[in-house]
Amino acid sequence: MAQKTPSVCNRQSSKVYVFSRDEDKQKILSYQNGNRGFGEQASKVLIVTSNMEHFTSIGERNQCWIDGGMYAMSLVYALHSLGLGTCCLNWSVECRVDKQLREVAEISDSEAVIMMIAVGHLTDELKVAQSPRKKIEDVLIIK
Known part of the structure; x- marks a missing residue:
């Protein structure tokens, strides 16, 4: 389903690595703080x-983050x-952690x-952080 995601010029630069073994998951998650x-x-x-080789000019330097x-x-x-349940985990780390x-x-x-x-898989009962969504008039600006 995700393969149908639009990308600039249909370059399809994204890739997904899947880790299933407990020791691999623990090692991978040790680099992420959240x-x-x-x-x-x-x-x-x-x-x-996102593979940066799919982008060719300085003007596309941020496109990997968008795609x-x-x-x-x-x-x-x-x-x-x-x-399935998911939790998005940011990747805001120093260069040395990224390299590791x-x-x-x-x-x-x-x-x-x-x-x-x-x-x-989600359990029937789950405690999660909840933040109220902003009102539509705070994010939709019609000019």
Whole structure:
């Protein structure tokens, strides 16, 4: 389903790495700071990347984040439609941590790590952080 995500010039730069073994998931999640207290419950840990070799000019320097972000969102919606729970895990780390993850996960230097996604089956009852959504008039500006 996520393969139908639009991308600039239909270049389809995104890729997903799936980690299933407990030791692999623990190692991968050790580089991400927002999963404490629930990360170990994920049945899968995904890393979404975007290959920067698909973009050729300085004007496209940020396109991997747009295409990769859209792909990640489509992937999350697809997994939810199949009854799985997901948690988007940001990838806002220092260069040295990014390099360490790439080495462990065998991710090419030509790929930008967009985010991680924890995936699993949801329980009937679950405690989650909840933030109210902004009002539509605060985000929709009609001119």
